[in-house]
Amino acid sequence: MTTAAVAVPVSRTGHDTVPVTRLIAAELRWIFRRPRTLAVLGLLALVPIVIGIGLTLVGQNTGSNAPDDSGGALLVSAVNNAFVLPIAAMVMTLTLLLPLASAMAGADAIAGEAAHGTLRGWLIAPVSRGRLLAVKAFGVATVSVVAVLAMCVTGVATGLIINGTDSLFTLSGTTLSLGEALLRILLVGGWIVLQLWAVGAIALAVSSWTEHPMLVVASVLAANIVFTILGFLDSLKWLHPFLLTQNWTLAPASVLQDPMSLSMIGEGAVRALCYIVVGLSLAYGRLATRDG
Numbered sequence: 001m002t003t004a005a006v007a008v009p010v011s012r013t014g015h016d017t018v019p020v021t022r023l024i025a026a027e028l029r030w031i032f033r034r035p036r037t038l039a040v041l042g043l044l045a046l047v048p049i050v051i052g053i054g055l056t057l058v059g060q061n062t063g064s065n066a067p068d069d070s071g072g073a074l075l076v077s078a079v080n081n082a083f084v085l086p087i088a089a090m091v092m093t094l095t096l097l098l099p100l101a102s103a104m105a106g107a108d109a110i111a112g113e114a115a116h117g118t119l120r121g122w123l124i125a126p127v128s129r130g131r132l133l134a135v136k137a138f139g140v141a142t143v144s145v146v147a148v149l150a151m152c153v154t155g156v157a158t159g160l161i162i163n164g165t166d167s168l169f170t171l172s173g174t175t176l177s178l179g180e181a182l183l184r185i186l187l188v189g190g191w192i193v194l195q196l197w198a199v200g201a202i203a204l205a206v207s208s209w210t211e212h213p214m215l216v217v218a219s220v221l222a223a224n225i226v227f228t229i230l231g232f233l234d235s236l237k238w239l240h241p242f243l244l245t246q247n248w249t250l251a252p253a254s255v256l257q258d259p260m261s262l263s264m265i266g267e268g269a270v271r272a273l274c275y276i277v278v279g280l281s282l283a284y285g286r287l288a289t290r291d292g
Helices: 020-031 035-065 070-077 084-093 097-116 119-124 129-163 178-207 213-231 250-254 263-287
Strands: none
Touching: 020 129, 035 084, 035 097, 035 129, 070 084, 084 097, 084 129, 084 178, 084 250, 097 129, 097 178, 097 213, 129 178, 129 263, 178 213, 178 250, 178 263, 250 263
16 A cells, blocks of 8 residues: 655745855856846946046046036046046946946846746745845845946046046045045945945846846836936925935035035935835845745
8 A cells, every 4th residue: 555645845934944155155156157247347347447548638628618417527526636536437327337237137136037947946945035035135236336346446546547646635625645535435435335235126126026137127227217307307306305316426426525524425325225125125025925
């Protein structure tokens, strides 16, 4: 007499059997083996170099036609100023290229794997949905940190090579030591990373509902553009405090003053944290009920 085998489903409420370090290592290997990720990171690292060389070639001719927008004004201030150059480069790319890197990472994290059929392996593995989302969010956050850090390194190096250590001065005219300048640049870089984490969290939320990575990227970038346009409309001032892109160009510029004004930096950081919480909550709510 034979006894029929009974399949026992794996409980997802128990202890995860896969070490989180192993999951993170696998996720990072998967991320940094993607050619498009490496291409975007390489492009971002080149941006400060191109801007620095371009400003050097143009020279003082930019001073006679200073643009009225904040990004253009920062570029003008970056001429012969190694302190402003990396910050100006990050602010210029914050309108498109940096959010693109985070949006791509968020799209590939869930929708990309669903399109390739590998997400189902994650969902049936002895890994809780919360840990799965945490690993994916960590991967997206890592891409944002690497992107900003690459721009900081190449921006500082380019500025110092072109202008020397005597060119570290604020927009108020005070001279900074190399250490003080690096701390301020890292402050701006950290603030921008936080904004990119918010973009990545929203991308993860959208990514959890679709199997089309390009749809995620297009949706996030479209929202970024819409938020920027709404920020220009004075009739919608009541809405501006809720827009993620609010003061993206003005807040970093406040660090260039002496003394620094951190009010917009703090407001932007709180706003980004709110978007991170909302985005990850929506993503978890979808993953918790998803079977494949």
